[in-house]
Amino acid sequence: MPARSYEVEAIVLDTRDHGEADLIVTFFSLERGRATGIAKGAKRSKRRFVNKLEIFSFLRLTCSESAGGGLVFIHEADLHTPFLRLRTDPSRYATASVIRESLLLALREGERDETVFRLALWALHGLDAGRSRQSLLVLYLLRFYSAIGYRPGLEACLSCGIEASPGRGFAFSHLGGGLVCATCAAASGHPGTRLSPGTIRLMQSALELPLDKLHRLQLTDAMHRECLTALHLYGRHLFQRDIHSWAMLDSFSDQGGSTAKPVQI
Ligand SMILES: [Zn+2]
Known part of the structure; x- marks a missing residue:
């Protein structure tokens, strides 16, 4: 030795x-x-x-x-x-590849990050165990952006400060990294990604729950679509380049793979 x-x-x-x-x-x-x-x-x-x-x-x-x-x-x-399943199941390989690429983009040599390490392991274990790959990717990315210093602002409109409450239209601005109300979005000329009130609550919970309880959050297909669109655009903005593996992921978007039930928070 x-x-x-x-x-x-x-x-x-x-x-x-x-x-x-x-x-x-x-x-x-x-x-x-x-x-x-x-x-x-x-x-x-x-x-x-x-x-x-x-x-x-x-x-x-x-x-x-x-x-x-x-x-x-x-x-x-x-x-x-x-994690054999991640290398043999193409749709799970695509999802794991987005996780892998996000790590390669964000991590610098020699920089220890226990939060990101445990999060990545949690996501890979869940994918390997057959959990909904879309839900895992949404939850992983929300926590990942937060862990590397870009926690999405989900409490109030970034621009006017009005609280995110049901009954008002909100969108996610990938440029600002958080919610904007419909009025501010229209005024800015950047519509962002429209999020339903249920999706906003889900995303808020995903940032708050301990990692070992995160799998309790269940997302509908509509939530997957809203969240993944917003998080993809946000990642592209943060890294100033596309996450190339996302193209592979998109080729499986019609095949479902989710057994999501309505959200219970
Ligand atoms: Zn506003």
């Missing part, structure tokens, strides 16, 4: 071949945040790495720093959960 080795709990975000035998792996670890490592001989070593260093896998890695401080060396991998 090399000197100064350490262990981390990690989610694999990306892999690519390096030469004949090695694999370059980008991962997100609980203890040290995002990092990129090289697994020497990974394509040859059946015992140590095969079927472990795969995208989405949740595992424990034994690593050590390289002398230059760039790539870390990955020495061992012990699989916790392969």
Whole structure:
């Protein structure tokens, strides 16, 4: 075992071949945040790495720093959960890919973020277990934007401050990152994404509930549509580029996959 080795709990975000035998792996670890490592001989070593260093896998890695401080060396991998279904079911693969891409866009090397780590793991577990993938993506993205410092403003109109209450029309402004009332939306010339009162309540609850109770929120198909449109546009605005995996997701939009019942909050 090399000197100064350490262990981390990690989610694999990306892999690519390096030469004949090695694999370059980008991962997100609980203890040290995002990092990129090289697994020497990974394509040859059946015992140590095969079927472990795969995208989405949740595992424990034994690593050590390289002398230059760039790539870390990955020495061992012990699989916790392969999340196999995410790689074999195309619609779940598409949803997990949006999650993966959001992490790659937001996380910087070496920046630890336990909230985002646990949230990502929660979402991948739920997807693998067969929960509604649209609901999971809505809940994940709301909490994710919040965790990285862009909590959507859902209490009142961003512009005039009028409280979000049923009976008034509200939309989500991806430019402002929150609600705007119909009057302000019309005045600004940016209509935003119209949200029903039930959708707004759902989104508010999604930001408040503890992570282990988040799965209790159930969304209707109409809520999925409203939320995913708003959250997609908001992400595109925050990252200043599209989330490319979303195109893959759109190809499954007619197939449902949701067993959502009316919302109960
Ligand atoms: Zn207003």
